[in-house]
Amino acid sequence: MTYLFSYQSPTISGGKESLENIMPGHSGLELCPPPPGLEAEFETLFTSECLTFLHELISTFEGEVDNVLCLRVSKQAHLDHTGELPGFRPDTANIRNDPSWTVLPVPARLQKRHVDIGDLAPCDSQRFIKALQSTAQGIQVDFDDGNCPTFHNQIKGIYNVWKAVKNQFPNVPHISKAPVLMLRPRAWNMVEHNMMVEGKQVPGPLFDFGLLMFHCGMELFKTRSGPFFYLSKVESFMEARLWNKIFLWTQHKLGLPVGTIKATVLIENVLAAFEMEEILFELREHSAGLNCGIWDYSASFVNKFGHRGAFLLPDRSKYVNMEKRFLRSYMDLLVQTCHKRGALATGGMAALLLPLDTCSQTYQTVLASVTRLKLLEIKAGVDGFMVYDLNLIKPMQELFQMQTKSENQLHQLRKDIVVTPTDLLSMPSGGVTLNGLKYNIAVGVLFINAWLSGKGHFFYRGQVEDSATAEISRSQVWQWIRHQTRLEDDGRVVNRQMVEAFVTAVTKELSAHCKSDRAKQQLQTAADMFLEVVLKRDFPAFITTHLSEDHTFLNTHKSRLDNSPRSKL
The missing domain is CATH 1.20.1220.12 (Malate synthase, domain III)
Structure with a gap:
């Protein structure tokens, strides 16, 4: 069974309508029925006004999404055919060499981002509530890496964000006082199978972003709590340019000032590492900085060059870490690039879990390991990082405060750093165990x-x-x-x-x-x-x-x- 909706005008007047009252016309938008048990949540989200907005958003930009995905294929084919290696683009050297531009300053709530909670799939209501009750500076509300995008999970997760923004969870601070929500829609490669626009399944990130912005954007703006986003798996400045166009269009449609939306781009791809300044430039009105992601970034070397023997990646457990040249160079360049342009630079996520027995030797060993790795990031100049375990929030906040004694490290310009393409492309030595x-x-x-x-x-x-x-x-x-x-x-x-x-x-x-x-x-x-x-x-x-x-x-x-x-x- 599929619900059919058509649109005769840019807006539909009136309040929330039940799906049964929306009269089908042509097959401009097709939406699958609600997942079992989520009928009320489904009806709350998919109002006639929201469906109009989604239809316009997707029909306006889905062609450009296809274009950037085609550019990825074209770039990969070129690298494979020629055997070339990426470098800093000569055609955008003017952007990198121009010292005059910076990104717009981020709002007050983003100035201090020492410790965020990462990988939080918001469909997990219990963990989401605990995160909202925590002392973390922010929450990575993750519809991507830590989330399986079943229709149930997407609807439940977006509805939970709506509840948080509307202050409908009991015993949770007001949205203006709770950890700031950093909303992470799916990446460009993902599709939403349960909605079609003009006969095509829709891009997953447009589905997620559209619902989140329509239902939460204005309220987050009014409470000075957003809307803030993470953008996953961006590979080029052209993809950043597309996101910027989507932000401008959405702000106009929803009556929000230009620059309201702020986004942190996760540099998870080796090609994007060579275009970090260009990515910041494209998003300069909407940038909340850049982020390091060690494992997706490392995997991208196999994705792009894995068939070449010179790019054999050794055992990650033994030989791949942020102390190695290619990853350390990547982090140093990210921090230098961000701070040069007035943008925040954030590090990766600590995946280790603290044992429940705080007196055990294992507890001390795990805490020491996380502390050592996060200290490396702090000394490199990052302005914050993520942890998965909520019990790591307090010790990592204390570590950050003890090392920096400031909201952020934007003053650390890292002018001592010179990173070359060879640095970024140097595989660590080691074998397979x-x-x-x-x-x-x-x-x-x-x-x-x-x-x-x-x-x-x-x-x-x-x-x-x-x-x-x-x-x-x-x-x-x-x-x-x-x-x-x-x-x-x-x-x-x-x-x-x-x-x-x-x-x-x-x-x-x-x-x-x-x-x-x-x-x-x-x-x-x-x-x-x-x-x-x-x-x-x-x-x-x-x-x-x-x-x-x-x-x-x-x-x-x-x-x-x-x-x-x-x-x-």
């Missing part, structure tokens, strides 16, 4: 298993794992097979036979924790899908795109919807 291979397989299989359960993250060996760690995990396994890499443990070649054997062994080990035959079968399905991904001749650009388009995911999700009750929270 047996433990690293097994760990990557486990993370990849468990992520797909979580995805099939409608979840975008899971916990493994004392830390949270999400699509970013799944990307680097499956990327490395694919690349190690492609280059017939030898294990440094015993010299064996990583090939199909070895990986299939380890997937079987790892799956058997993991299945011991499954509580039902159905759970074991789902885990086996995840293992089969993982093998499909890592054995492909051509590298799938994004594991989330592959999974969201795969019939196994869609059928499994439909079965789960048909048989599982939904929480009323």
